[in-house]
Amino acid sequence: MKSNLFFREVVVGPRKWSNILWASILLICTIGFLITGLSSYFNNNNLFFQIFFFVKQDDVILFEPQGLLMCFYGIAGFFVSIYLWSMLLWNVGSGYNEFDRQKGILCLFRWGFPGKNRRIRIYCFLEDIKSIRIKTQKNVFSPYNVYLQFKNQQSIPLNQMENFGDLQQMENKAAEIAHFLQVPIQDV
Structure with a gap:
């Protein structure tokens, strides 16, 4: 809104398609890492990891150190994803x-x-x-x-x-x- 005496400019926040896309990708990948890490702890072959990361059926992920590291990345990424989604939700x-x-x-x-x-x-x-x-x-x-x-x-x-x-x-x-x-x- 603009006149000779008054000017108002809207500032766009984080609600952009690119931010929504990256927050979604981060959430999906971190859930995948967490599921894979937990399935390696329970000695269970995980279909999610095999589909998205192209791992052969014969490959086994050991819990120490790969599964533990995947759980860590999954949890850390999940908290970052919650932060991004809260910024999008509240339009900070x-x-x-x-x-x-x-x-x-x-x-x-x-x-x-x-x-x-x-x-x-x-x-x-x-x-x-x-x-x-x-x-x-x-x-x-x-x-x-x-x-x-x-x-x-x-x-x-x-x-x-x-x-x-x-x-x-x-x-x-x-x-x-x-x-x-x-x-x-x-x-x-």
């Missing part, structure tokens, strides 16, 4: 950025984990904003970030590259925010 990190020139206030809102601090709101005065900063890194796997740079040298991230299609789209969004706030853009 989603929210909005609200710029109000009439009141001179910036409101950053994000959803957190359940509890007394589930709603995270940060209020700032627009006059304290020095510039919009785009942090670019040379590493291929590092995302580009858009930050609000304040006069006291503090910076707050607005969005990451993963919320945009490409670098050009992110730069356009940063330019749109900078134009609305009437502040310069810095590239770091």
Whole structure:
């Protein structure tokens, strides 16, 4: 929602198809590891392991050390999967950025984990904003970030590259925010 005096930008959280896909794959694989490790403990040939990991019927997995290690990876992966699914369920990190020139206030809102601090709101005065900063890194796997740079040298991230299609789209969004706030853009 945008007008001359008010600008609201929605921040997408973790509910993306790619995150759902990876959380599902992790859950299925960790259950497979756990079942295989437990079946090696009980000296039982496991069909799940033979189908998904292409093990011959003759191969036997000993509980020590392979089965024990598979149980460990299964349990550890299961807890990581629970964490990922809870982030998806509670939509942690989603929210909005609200710029109000009439009141001179910036409101950053994000959803957190359940509890007394589930709603995270940060209020700032627009006059304290020095510039919009785009942090670019040379590493291929590092995302580009858009930050609000304040006069006291503090910076707050607005969005990451993963919320945009490409670098050009992110730069356009940063330019749109900078134009609305009437502040310069810095590239770091």
